[in-house]
Amino acid sequence: MTTVPATGTTGTTGTSSIPLLVLGSEADPASERGVSCPGELPPASDPGLVARAAAAKAALGDRLFVLGHHYQRDEVIQFADVTGDSFKLAREAAARPTAPFIVFCGVHFMAESADILTAGHQQVVLPDLAAGCSMADMATFDQVEEAWEVFEDAGVADDVIPVTYMNSSADIKAFVGRHGGTVCTSSNARRALDWALRKGSKVLFLPDQHLGRNTAVLEMGLALSDCVVYDPHRPGGGLTPDRLRAATMILWRGHCSVHGRFKKTSVDDVRARIPGVRVLVHPECTHEVVLAADDIGSTEYIIKTIDAAPAGTSWAVGTELNLVRRLANAHPDKNIVFLDKTVCFCSTMNRIDLPHLVWSLESLARGEVVNRIQVDEETAHYSRLALDQMLALP
Ligand code: SF4
Numbered sequence: 001m002t003t004v005p006a007t008g009t010t011g012t013t014g015t016s017s018i019p020l021l022v023l024g025s026e027a028d029p030a031s032e033r034g035v036s037c038p039g040e041l042p043p044a045s046d047p048g049l050v051a052r053a054a055a056a057k058a059a060l061g062d063r064l065f066v067l068g069h070h071y072q073r074d075e076v077i078q079f080a081d082v083t084g085d086s087f088k089l090a091r092e093a094a095a096r097p098t099a100p101f102i103v104f105c106g107v108h109f110m111a112e113s114a115d116i117l118t119a120g121h122q123q124v125v126l127p128d129l130a131a132g133c134s135m136a137d138m139a140t141f142d143q144v145e146e147a148w149e150v151f152e153d154a155g156v157a158d159d160v161i162p163v164t165y166m167n168s169s170a171d172i173k174a175f176v177g178r179h180g181g182t183v184c185t186s187s188n189a190r191r192a193l194d195w196a197l198r199k200g201s202k203v204l205f206l207p208d209q210h211l212g213r214n215t216a217v218l219e220m221g222l223a224l225s226d227c228v229v230y231d232p233h234r235p236g237g238g239l240t241p242d243r244l245r246a247a248t249m250i251l252w253r254g255h256c257s258v259h260g261r262f263k264k265t266s267v268d269d270v271r272a273r274i275p276g277v278r279v280l281v282h283p284e285c286t287h288e289v290v291l292a293a294d295d296i297g298s299t300e301y302i303i304k305t306i307d308a309a310p311a312g313t314s315w316a317v318g319t320e321l322n323l324v325r326r327l328a329n330a331h332p333d334k335n336i337v338f339l340d341k342t343v344c345f346c347s348t349m350n351r352i353d354l355p356h357l358v359w360s361l362e363s364l365a366r367g368e369v370v371n372r373i374q375v376d377e378e379t380a381h382y383s384r385l386a387l388d389q390m391l392a393l394p
Helices: 049-063 086-094 108-117 141-154 170-178 189-199 209-219 241-246 264-273 287-292 299-308 321-330 354-365 377-391
Strands: 010-012 064-069 082-084 101-105 123-125 160-165 182-184 202-206 227-230 249-252 278-281 314-318 335-338 372-375
Touching: 049 064, 049 354, 064 086, 082 086, 086 101, 086 108, 101 108, 101 354, 108 123, 108 170, 108 372, 108 377, 141 170, 141 202, 141 241, 160 170, 160 189, 170 182, 170 377, 182 189, 182 377, 189 202, 189 209, 202 209, 209 227, 209 249, 209 287, 264 278, 264 287, 264 314, 278 287, 278 299, 299 314, 299 321, 314 321, 321 335, 372 377
Parallel strands: 010 372, 064 082, 064 101, 101 123, 160 182, 160 202, 202 249, 227 249, 278 314, 314 335
Antiparallel strands: 123 372
16 A cells, blocks of 8 residues: 655555545545645635746746646636646646646546656646545445456356546556456547447446446447446445346446536426527436437537537536636627536535645745655556557547
């Protein structure tokens, strides 16, 4: 088990299990959440925070590359050298080998992927270690190993190709790499599943059941009855060996706590409120919501669709609120609303704020690397196999 040095470096091991911790307190270096920030943060009320971040960034110059996920706050995204989804950002980092410091404004699994894909001399920093992902936490290495034993007992393990969503820990990506599977994103999930079902007769899809189900049923024409849900908290996943043998898609019981909040009633309400509105949602939404929507796609697809929409059109967008707000501000000629009536930020993404960014940049400018995210070599090796397989998808 890797420990946390004084500077807050985190490690990833192949054997961690993740206890539930109160967000922002206690410490679990291998988890996606629950770790407190070890630093002396500037006060959030400091009026000089923007100037301090700009000064530290300027002092670091080309030695620094700041990545900003689409769901980050405006106050943070203004300092990003590039914005994108998790995979695009990891590749951008790998394409900048001259920058020794990569500050990843996103969540823990994204920083892990950046560390895996970048060169050995590049150090990846996550400004707040409590910025995890609740979905990634829903599939731990121990649980997935146990599931594989259940498949072996049912006599199906040799038929199963594991496919994990990018939104998973490095441990899980490595498990998938070891078992001949692939990583996927919300943009290439169908290609990944097509590939997997040519290689085996069943897929274990981790950790987001909704992306797996929506892709299998709506894009590939499988029936809902071809899909079963493996619940890691129930003996045998809550499935009989016969059900496992009959299934084509074994969906892990995980979900995104942000996209999972949208309900079909949210779609009905917005259609009643805004005549002619088009409903555009992310495939991490539930099957019911996706069925009720007009258009479905990844974060990048949502951005492109809104960019290309004619002036005067109305859109209700079902994804993280920071992104929807930015789209609305960028397109005042279009009526862009958030799909739900209540606030729906990703709370862990929002852990990255100006005080944490200023603290991490000023520490780097002083020569002190804080909150480094570092994946151990073996885990990185097998994760890379699964990531490379994704890049090689036909
Ligand atoms: S939006 Fe959902 S999947 Fe993305 S980081 Fe937040 S909890 Fe995880």
